[in-house]
Amino acid sequence: MQPTDALSDWPEWLTDWPMELAQSRFSAENHGDYPRWQAAIDAMPTAAQLSVGLPQLAAGAVGCSLGISENDSSGSTDAELLIKLEASLQALHPWRKGPFQFGSIFIDTExxxxxxxxxxxxxxxxxxxxxxxxxxxxxxxxxxxxxxxxxxxxxxxxxxxxxxxxxxxxxxxxxxxxxxxxxxxxxxxxxxxxxxxxxxxxxxxxxxxxxxxxxxxxxxxxxxxxxxxxxxxxxxxxxxxxxxxxxxxxxxxxxxxxxxxxxxxxxxxxxxxxxxxxxxxxxxxxxxxxxxxxxxxxxxxxxxxxxxxxxxxxxxxxxxxxxxxxxx
Ligand SMILES: C[S@@+](CC[C@H](N)C(=O)[O-])C[C@H]1O[C@@H](n2cnc3c(N)ncnc32)[C@H](O)[C@@H]1O
Structure with a gap:
């Protein structure tokens, strides 16, 4: 479920902001934990496996519903995909601001x-x-x-x-x-x-x-x-x-x-x-x-x-x- 290039692109209209500097900070040189964090994100269930509901942005807990995608051919169960997703999100500890709710995963932030x-x-x-x-x-x-x-x-x-x-x-x-x-x-x-x-x-x-x-x-x-x-x-x-x-x-x-x-x-x-x-x-x-x-x-x-x-x-x-x- 990795972000597309379009989503990870920077806002084009901020023409003279230091975007190369921002981009360079997503690196092990800037932070030793970056490879671990990015690996956790890369390990999130893919779009082919999870079907994601519309964003819920008006309730206290920001998030979306989740289900197994009809296209999923991996044979994973709902529970297995959620365990995988939860492990990825937990690897990004500490979650200070929220809460978030993704399917049955409730991120109870500080x-x-x-x-x-x-x-x-x-x-x-x-x-x-x-x-x-x-x-x-x-x-x-x-x-x-x-x-x-x-x-x-x-x-x-x-x-x-x-x-x-x-x-x-x-x-x-x-x-x-x-x-x-x-x-x-x-x-x-x-x-x-x-x-x-x-x-x-x-x-x-x-x-x-x-x-x-x-x-x-x-x-x-x-x-x-x-x-x-x-x-x-x-x-x-x-x-x-x-x-x-x-x-x-x-x-x-x-x-x-x-x-x-x-x-x-x-x-x-x-x-x-x-x-x-x-x-x-x-x-x-x-x-x-x-x-x-x-x-x-x-x-x-x-x-x-x-x-x-x-x-x-x-x-x-x-x-x-x-x-x-x-x-x-
Ligand atoms: C107490 S938190 C507040 C987070 C959020 N705005 C809120 O109100 O809950 C302060 C945030 O400011 C960030 N911060 C610290 N120095 C900053 C700076 N020079 N420019 C922008 N953000 C900074 C910290 O990384 C931290 O996430």
Whole structure:
């Protein structure tokens, strides 16, 4: 069930993006696990063996129904094909964003990303004919939900290769011609192409210069377009610059206050920043599962006081802000 050349091709209209660089990252030179991941994808049941139902993009779990293809001459049973598929998908551990459902295989990801989508969906509304850029897309879960809301195309960028491989595996099943996840960082793409919507969810606090990150987003937003900024925030007047780790994460540069975050968006040029959601992250929303077997949020909180991280900082609180870029 390997992707066709057309599906693995890059979006042609992103003419001056560094596509050769992106392509070169799908290699053992870039990541020692790449051959193992690609072998797992190559071992997925073929299109001749599995018949794949229409993509289900509107429900919480993105996926499709599966059955044995009428053309299958291998003599495999339904159960054997599903075991083979599940083994391939498990080889792409850790699955952080989802969930996904392929036939009877339920990928119970670390995050209930469907909960975040539910908080966002009304503010986004119909995405008919919209071109989307999802910065830090992970495996592209939100891209599928946005295609389900009518988006014309979704380009995700994420430098973590295993998430790009997960997207590749999902694409083998869902086969959408206008959904890509490229192994690139925001700092590597030019701002010569603008998108109707630019999303940055869970990325800002990893950036050394968060204001520069927002300026890049603004440059990538079409006049008359919108951005979604989702990030950890602190509930108080002052932004937090954690020394050392935050909730066991090493690379957290800043957790802004809501006021400062809104100010940064306006300083970059956006107008009308609207807070559409403010929710503490719970250990029901982010947790270890059979598809993400590493430790998760519960181990990053103070065992005696879960309103604090184990380092003593306020526990994770996440905001979603939607802002606009004026028409030219
Ligand atoms: C906390 S996850 C958020 C994933 C998803 N957007 C969500 O909201 O659930 C942050 C993602 O940002 C990616 N990332 C880190 N640095 C990045 C950069 N410079 N450009 C784009 N993505 C980046 C990471 O690989 C990771 O997948």
């Amino acid at each position: 995050w209930r990303s469907d909960w975040k989508w539910n908080r966002l969906a009304d503010a986004v509304g119909s995405l008919a004919d919209q071109r989307i850029l999802d910065i830090g897309s992970g495996n592209g879960y939100f891209g599928w939900r946005m295609l389900g809301a009518g988006a014309e195309s979704v380009v995700g960028i994420d430098p973590t290769l295993v998430f790009c491989m997960q997207h590749r595996a999902v694409q083998c099943l869902l086969r959408h011609p206008n959904h890509w996840v490229l192994p690139l960082g925001i700092e590597e793409i030019p701002s010569t192409h603008a998108f109707d919507w630019v999303l940055s969810m869970g990325v800002l606090y990893h950036r050394k210069d968060p204001q520069e990150h927002i300026r890049q987003m603004y440059a990538l937003t079409e006049a008359g377009g919108k951005c979604v900024m989702e990030t950890l925030v602190v509930d108080g007047p002052a932004s937090l610059y954690p020394e050392g780790r935050y909730a066991r994460m090493r690379n957290i540069s800043v957790i802004p206050s809501l006021a400062e975050l809104q100010q940064w968006l306006v300083q970059a040029g956006y107008t009308n920043p609207q807070l559409i959601d403010l929710t503490p992250t719970t250990t029901e929303e982010q947790r270890s599962t059979p598809w993400m077997r590493f430790e998760s949020l519960d181990k990053a909180l103070d065992a005696t006081n879960p309103s604090r991280t184990m380092e003593g900082w306020p526990a994770p609180l996440r905001a979603i802000i939607v802002a606009e870029k004026c028409s030219a």
